[in-house]
Amino acid sequence: MIFGWEAIRTEVLRRIRSREWPPGAIIPGEEDLALEFGVARATVNRALRELATAGVVERKRRAGTRVAALPVRKATLDIPVIRQEIEARGQAASHRVLLQELREAPVPVASKLGLGAGTRLWWIETLHLADGAPFVFEARWLNPAVLPAAIPDFAVISINEWLVANVGYAIGDIAFSASGASDREAQVLGVATGAALFITERSTWSADAAITLVRLAHVPGYRMQTLL
């Protein structure tokens, strides 16, 4: 007898890994497995649903559940607030606002945020430090239209944390890439121009309007890691 949906997930995974159920094969239906394992169908369903979310099996009504032939593995990355990320390394987090001014948004930025050309946005450059050493250079466009009346002194509270608390949750997208350090990035991070930097770009939206567009340039050697 097998107890619990996690045990069932593990057992199914074992049969897949042992090639008892090879890639592309159809596995028994929920009813059959429930009978075999001595549990309710809902419990089997929970286990198989988790495996489908992880990309290990594919499920279709009427067609049944099959082991993925060419698995599109799903890796889940944690995207923490920078301060938490630094503190999780056991280092002291701090940040310095290098520049904060209203600027006309360049055409690519305006179009990406769905704003008219020439809209004036906040442009804010922040350097985040770990134990006093440069860690991430943050360059951000921020839409004043979505902000509450007064914005605070970002030297005290980081933009990101203030946004979370005052503008609310939002949808958006995130992209990762590699890019050679610009002169500005090189100067701020203390590396050579052209050095390979890991870049994170996020755009964030509230229900109706664009909130912010941010580019994080990580210091060389930065890795983003997760289990499969």
Next chain:
Amino acid sequence: MIFGWEAIRTEVLRRIRSREWPPGAIIPGEEDLALEFGVARATVNRALRELATAGVVERKRRAGTRVAALPVRKATLDIPVIRQEIEARGQAASHRVLLQELREAPVPVASKLGLGAGTRLWWIETLHLADGAPFVFEARWLNPAVLPAAIPDFAVISINEWLVANVGYAIGDIAFSASGASDREAQVLGVATGAALFITERSTWSADAAITLVRLAHVPGYRMQTLL
């Protein structure tokens, strides 16, 4: 009346985004919400569990469910087989095996794979092409001990797809970083030495032994993207 766990998830998200339930606040218990929405508690549970998985709320027994104050957003990345990734762009996928030989594993590789120093492993370099242009340079260590008797001609079937079909599913980890192109990478990808490359590194394990360690160097401009 609200129907279905997805509708409930959406409604809860709306209340969070509208700051009706601000960051850090405790939201009503499952019993209360089930009553309000006119559904069974299990349905509310399903909705809140999904939001917890996404990092939007934090749930603890006895303490209840609260809106995450500093949200660790979870981004789910699809890690497809390279051929699928290329074909998904509407391009023609092909690959060339540049080098395949048995080599003594260097110490860092052997230790990372948990093998004795001096173990002989396959070293395989493959260039993946999209519409005939370099797309990814794959450099891989492969443990002969875990392979079935004969290995095929990797010029015909890609290593990855063959591994999936013949060695089985496995666990492992994956890491993303940025790195300047080595001379070899630059030559193969047709870029300048030192150009910023997006690097994916995976290690893969079966139940008992290390299978493979692979480094993918993506052509400049490569982006990995997902919704939040």
Next chain:
DNA sequence: GAGTGGTCTAGACCACGGA
């Protein structure tokens, strides 16, 4: 049309951990 997974319900017991 019929078989499969997707979801919902009403009830129950349990484990965790804050008060």
Next chain:
DNA sequence: CCGTGGTCTAGACCACTCG
């Protein structure tokens, strides 16, 4: 201690899609 979420059950209906 005891309220909350975590899970399980037995049964039901539905939606999708393949044959």
